[in-house]
Amino acid sequence: MTNNAEELIVAVAALSVSAVLVGGAYRRWAWLVDPPSSWWPFYSQATIKKLFGTKATLLFTYFLGCTGMVFALLTIIRAVSR
Numbered sequence: 681m682t683n684n685a686e687e688l689i690v691a692v693a694a695l696s697v698s699a700v701l702v703g704g705a706y707r708r709w710a711w712l713v714d715p716p717s718s719w720w721p722f723y724s725q726a727t728i729k730k731l732f733g734t735k736a737t738l739l740f741t742y743f744l745g746c747t748g749m750v751f752a753l754l755t756i757i758r759a760v761s762r
Contacts, residue, residue, distance in 0.1 A: 688759040695752035701745030705738055713738045 704712040712725060714734050719726035729737040 684759045684762050688756060691752045691755035691759060694748055695756070698745045698748030698752055701741055701748065703745075705741040705745060708738070713741055 701712070708714070714737070715723055715726040715729060717726060717730055720730045721727075725737055725741065728740050
């Protein structure tokens with residue numbers, strides 16, 4: 681397998697995870713945007729909720745998903761154009 685193929689596989693996986701983040705934020709999945717406060721020591725979304733509230737967790741999830749999509753799409757374009 682070439683580096684381009686490996687890069688493409690990782691970028692498609694990242695795009696999928698980013699799409700789940702955006703979709704989960706849009707659908708307000710509780711485990712993603714409103715996790716239990718007891719999870720704060722080991723789950724970043726719960727830590728953000730504890731520190732800044734549920735609205736900040738929602739915005740952070742959208743930010744992560746959109747940023748991930750942009751970088752994944754740029755990586756896919758670069759891998760395909762080589």
